[in-house]
Amino acid sequence: MAMSNLQNPLTPPITWPTGSGSGSGSGSGEVPFFSRLTSKFLAMTLLLFLAPQVAMYYYTSNAASQMLVDSLRDDLKEKSFLVGADIDRLFDQRSTDVLILSQADVLETENVPAIIQYLTEVIEGTPYLDDIDVIQIDGTIIASSGEQNERGQNILQLYPELRHIFVDVLAGKQGDLFVSEILELDSGAGLAFLTPITDDANVNVVKVLLVEINLDTVKNIVAEFDERVIGDKYVYLVDNDGRVIVTADPAVRLLAPFPDLKVQPDLLDNFSLQGDVGSITYTDATGVQVMAGFADMAEFGLNKAMDWSIIAVAPISDITQPVTKFQNALLIISAVLFAAVATAMFLISRGIGGSVKKLLDGAVRVGKGDIKYRVKLHQNDEFGYFAKALNLTLDNLVYAQEKAENATMTKSDFLAAMSHEIRTPMSGVIGMSELILDRAQDKQVLSWAKDIHTSSQQLLKILNEILDQSKLDAGKIVIDPLDFHLASFVETTAGMFRSGILSKGLELHITFAPGMHEGICADTLRIGQVLNNLLSNALKFTENGRISIFVEHDKNEDGELMTRFTVSDSGVGLTEEALNSLFTPFTQADNSTSRLYGGTGLGLSISKQLVELMGGELGVNSVEDIGSKFWFTVRSELATSDVDPLLGEASAESWKASRPLQILVVEDTVVLQKLVGILLRKLGHVVSIANNGKEALEFYDAEDYDVILMDVRMPVMDGLEATAIIRASDGKKSTIPIIAMTADVSSRNIKIYKDTGMDATCAKPLDVPLLFRTINSLVGEQIHTTTANIANSAKGKEAKSSQADTRATEAMNGGFAGVVTHVTDTIAKQAKRKIKVQGQMKPVPGVSEATLIQLQVEFEEDLVIKCGKLLMAVKELKENPEDLDLRCKMKLMIHSIKGDGGLFGYSLVSKIAADANDLLAGEGLLLKKDTDTLGNSIEALSLLANNKVYGSGGQAGRILLQGLKDN
Numbered sequence: 004m005a006m007s008n009l010q011n012p013l014t015p016p017i018t019w020p021t022g023s024g025s026g027s028g029s030g031s032g033e034v035p036f037f038s039r040l041t042s043k044f045l046a047m048t049l050l051l052f053l054a055p056q057v058a059m060y061y062y063t064s065n066a067a068s069q070m071l072v073d074s075l076r077d078d079l080k081e082k083s084f085l086v087g088a089d090i091d092r093l094f095d096q097r098s099t100d101v102l103i104l105s106q107a108d109v110l111e112t113e114n115v116p117a118i119i120q121y122l123t124e125v126i127e128g129t130p131y132l133d134d135i136d137v138i139q140i141d142g143t144i145i146a147s148s149g150e151q152n153e154r155g156q157n158i159l160q161l162y163p164e165l166r167h168i169f170v171d172v173l174a175g176k177q178g179d180l181f182v183s184e185i186l187e188l189d190s191g192a193g194l195a196f197l198t199p200i201t202d203d204a205n206v207n208v209v210k211v212l213l214v215e216i217n218l219d220t221v222k223n224i225v226a227e228f229d230e231r232v233i234g235d236k237y238v239y240l241v242d243n244d245g246r247v248i249v250t251a252d253p254a255v256r257l258l259a260p261f262p263d264l265k266v267q268p269d270l271l272d273n274f275s276l277q278g279d280v281g282s283i284t285y286t287d288a289t290g291v292q293v294m295a296g297f298a299d300m301a302e303f304g305l306n307k308a309m310d311w312s313i314i315a316v317a318p319i320s321d322i323t324q325p326v327t328k329f330q331n332a333l334l335i336i337s338a339v340l341f342a343a344v345a346t347a348m349f350l351i352s353r354g355i356g357g358s359v360k361k362l363l364d365g366a367v368r369v370g371k372g373d374i375k376y377r378v379k380l381h382q383n384d385e386f387g388y389f390a391k392a393l394n395l396t397l398d399n400l401v402y403a404q405e406k407a408e409n410a411t412m413t414k415s416d417f418l419a420a421m422s423h424e425i426r427t428p429m430s431g432v433i434g435m436s437e438l439i440l441d442r443a444q445d446k447q448v449l450s451w452a453k454d455i456h457t458s459s460q461q462l463l464k465i466l467n468e469i470l471d472q473s474k475l476d477a478g479k480i481v482i483d484p485l486d487f488h489l490a491s492f493v494e495t496t497a498g499m500f501r502s503g504i505l506s507k508g509l510e511l512h513i514t515f516a517p518g519m520h521e522g523i524c525a526d527t528l529r530i531g532q533v534l535n536n537l538l539s540n541a542l543k544f545t546e547n548g549r550i551s552i553f554v555e556h557d558k559n560e561d562g563e564l565m566t567r568f569t570v571s572d573s574g575v576g577l578t579e580e581a582l583n584s585l586f587t588p589f590t591q592a593d594n595s596t597s598r599l600y601g602g603t604g605l606g607l608s609i610s611k612q613l614v615e616l617m618g619g620e621l622g623v624n625s626v627e628d629i630g631s632k633f634w635f636t637v638r639s640e641l642a643t644s645d646v647d648p649l650l651g652e653a654s655a656e657s658w659k660a661s662r663p664l665q666i667l668v669v670e671d672t673v674v675l676q677k678l679v680g681i682l683l684r685k686l687g688h689v690v691s692i693a694n695n696g697k698e699a700l701e702f703y704d705a706e707d708y709d710v711i712l713m714d715v716r717m718p719v720m721d722g723l724e725a726t727a728i729i730r731a732s733d734g735k736k737s738t739i740p741i742i743a744m745t746a747d748v749s750s751r752n753i754k755i756y757k758d759t760g761m762d763a764t765c766a767k768p769l770d771v772p773l774l775f776r777t778i779n780s781l782v783g784e785q786i787h788t789t790t791a792n793i794a795n796s797a798k799g800k801e802a803k804s805s806q807a808d809t810r811a812t813e814a815m816n817g818g819f820a821g822v823v824t825h826v827t828d829t830i831a832k833q834a835k836r837k838i839k840v841q842g843q844m845k846p847v848p849g850v851s852e853a854t855l856i857q858l859q860v861e862f863e864e865d866l867v868i869k870c871g872k873l874l875m876a877v878k879e880l881k882e883n884p885e886d887l888d889l890r891c892k893m894k895l896m897i898h899s900i901k902g903d904g905g906l907f908g909y910s911l912v913s914k915i916a917a918d919a920n921d922l923l924a925g926e927g928l929l930l931k932k933d934t935d936t937l938g939n940s941i942e943a944l945s946l947l948a949n950n951k952v953y954g955s956g957g958q959a960g961r962i963l964l965q966g967l968k969d970n
Contacts, residue, residue, distance in 0.1 A: 079296025
């Protein structure tokens with residue numbers, strides 16, 4: 004960093020000292036040549052020829068070492084290649100022997116004694132074979148070489164590892180050869196070669212020939228190579244996973260990992276990057292610097308087995324031992340020279356000791372914090388210039404500020420990483436505790452589960468505060484405004500505290516100023532976060548009285564619309580001293596507050612920063628023992644779209660699925676696997692669990708799934724890589740909906756997930772209703788619906804819905820005809836009052852909005868015609884319920900209405916059609932109650948079609964659905 008960029012803006016620019024003359028006298032500003040320390044050291048160095056000595060030492064020793072190391076490298080590579088080639092030739096010959104052996108005609112017969120005799124003769128002439136078995140296609144051994152102690156047993160019970168290969172052999176043809184992984188044979192480690200025995204026509208596999216081959220010859224080859232490798236290290240024959248197959252190392256057992264993989268986990272990958280033959284220098288598991296030569300070997304069999312490698316390890320120290328002796332001799336010479344130089348330096352140092360002492364004293368004083376101290380050294384040499392430079396450097400303590408800022412950023416990054424890593428297991432704790440609360444009957448267990456759930460939520464709140472603070476410090480919080488219904492938003496937010504307020508015997512009052520706008524545009528997430536924090540504090544510090552919320556609109560100095568929220572309480576209040584530090588991070592009113600009420604002291608600090616990001620202010624008025632009034636403002640705009648009051652969320656217990664889905668859950672945390680599995684299976688879905696991205700790809704290739712729930716951070720292979728591979732694959736399966744489940748839901752990362760190919764993101768801890776709605780959206784069907792009656796959180800809306808339900812119940816007393824009459828009246832009243840019922844036409848890529856509108860008009864006209872046909876058809880079906888052709892035609896029309904209704908925004912039409920479609924899709928004849936229900940559904944569809952009831956239908960839609968349910 005340039006010095007000019009670090010100067011304090013309040014001080015004049017720094018001028019570095021320069022010489023004012025060119026003379027050699029003591030009064031000159033330039034250091035005389037012979038007075039310079041560099042001149043003195045240069046003369047001494049030239050005198051003693053130190054530089055040539057050092058150069059000779061390093062050049063000769065390094066050149067000799069490098070020459071020997073290069074020689075060792077070439078030797079190891081060449082020998083590894085030759086040994087690997089010998090082993091490859093050995094198994095080539097064994098493969099040929101097995102195929103020739105399988106051609107014997109006697110093996111195709113059922114003459115077991117003749118087969119046994121043939122096998123015994125073969126085994127006696129081939130010592131490298133342990134055993135030969137002829138196996139029936141069901142796995143039963145019918146003949147063996149030598150003793151028949153395995154005859155009649157099942158080969159898959161003796162060697163379960165052969166199960167997959169055995170299946171492949173049965174599917175093979177004559178001449179196919181399959182090779183197993185390493186097996187524990189009676190004589191030790193070995194391999195099994197399997198080949199099919201076909202009938203005379205060479206079409207059907209009638210038997211399987213299994214030849215057990217020991218590794219004695221391979222061991223001899225490796226042992227000979229081991230003796231030719233320098234040093235006390237060993238040669239290893241390893242498989243593709245790094246497991247040792249053959250070695251003379253007594254500390255390594257069969258199939259144990261290659262020892263050096265513990266400290267060099269990427270060693271095999273580094274080998275493969277060099278091709279078939281190469282070498283690498285590294286520090287092994289014992290801490291010794293070694294060189295390893297390796298050679299990749301061939302694969303055998305149709306199943307590409309035995310992808311082995313030969314690794315020869317030699318210590319570098321053994322090959323460089325002669326160089327070490329040479330280096331020792333040079334070191335002695337260098338030491339003598341060093342002694343001479345040290346003596347000369349000692350004599351010279353007496354002349355410069357005083358200068359050094361002054362500089363040292365100055366450095367000590369500055370180190371103790373006396374930054375006003377300046378070194379007073381007026382010598383006209385390098386030490387004098389050094390003192391001036393040190394004094395000027397002390398004038399630039401802006402470095403300290405920069406270091407402090409870097410420390411703050413480091414702290415923020417650490418806090419963010421820590422919070423993210425804890426969120427994932429914490430979501431599992433919360434989810435499992437909720438499942439226990441739903442199912443447990445024992446009161447003690449319920450009490451424990453409630454305590455776990457409460458503590459987990461408190462810990463999650465603390466983690467969220469820490470994460471928010473770190474994001475604010477790093478400038479990563481982005482304000483995301485959207486249109487929303489203001490009154491119901493405040494009611495819903497306050498409703499989360501209603502039970503706690505009532506349990507303490509407090510009153511809750513919510514007041515809106517006259518003339519409030521119904522819908523505004525602002526960041527509901529951050530407003531809700533601030534409002535939640537203020538309400539939480541009010542509830543925490545209030546034992547008697549009331550908590551009030553007042554909402555009003557205002558204008559700022561620029562004439563922009565501001566929405567002001569005020570939360571008042573009759574709690575403990577705050578002292579003047581506490582008010583001064585109230586918004587400082589990690590600070591509470593006093594230590595007793597933390598002990599009595601808990602908390603991190605971050606909530607108000609975060610709230611203040613969020614409010615300022617939203618263009619507003621946060622303030623407080625408080626009197627000790629009387630109460631507090633917290634208020635904040637946010638910059639707002641009027642909503643540009645229709646806004647509906649918010650509805651309360653339904654719990655996982657109140658959801659149902661219209662049909663089962665095939666769902667793949669990819670999650671490495673066992674607790675979350677269980678949690679998500681229970682939630683989904685409870686709705687009838689078929690759930691598969693994968694522990695990582697690699698397993699997910701295996702499931703994806705084997706099955707057809709409707710949706711994939713993909714964690715992002717996992718071992719082996721993460722969710723992003725797995726998603727990219729799925730999207731890059733061919734076929735229709737590559738477009739399967741993929742939902743990211745992750746605790747890292749920053750806007751930047753969500754964009755990364757989307758760019759990779761993930762269709763949506765659900766944050767951890769899991770929001771079950773959001774997950775179900777997301778699945779509905781991606782599948783393009785209302786699979787998941789709520790079964791509970793969820794009240795609107797806005798009180799005015801509650802009253803209207805309640806009155807509507809009462810009138811609907813009265814109408815239903817007259818049967819479904821009464822419901823139709825009442826719904827017709829309600830539709831007319833809604834149209835007269837110009838009540839808009841929201842719906843949304845789904846956009847179609849490549850189709851303009853104007854074209855979609857024209858298609859919607861055509862859909863509405865066609866819907867009326869289809870409903871007329873269905874009304875006549877249902878009458879015929881009631882008279883003749885066995886008419887399957889008529890039932891099939893009705894099903895096709897209703898299925899078409901269900902799909903098109905969702906596309907063109909007729910969600911109520913789509914829902915009723917879906918229920919009717921399910922009824923027609925059932926097996927068996929329809930009973931009278933079924934045809935009556937079907938008739939009511941079609942009559943309801945006709946009513947909606949003729950009145951063009953868009954979206955959910957509002958109050959009329961609710962009455963109609965309730966009528967269908969009760970009739």
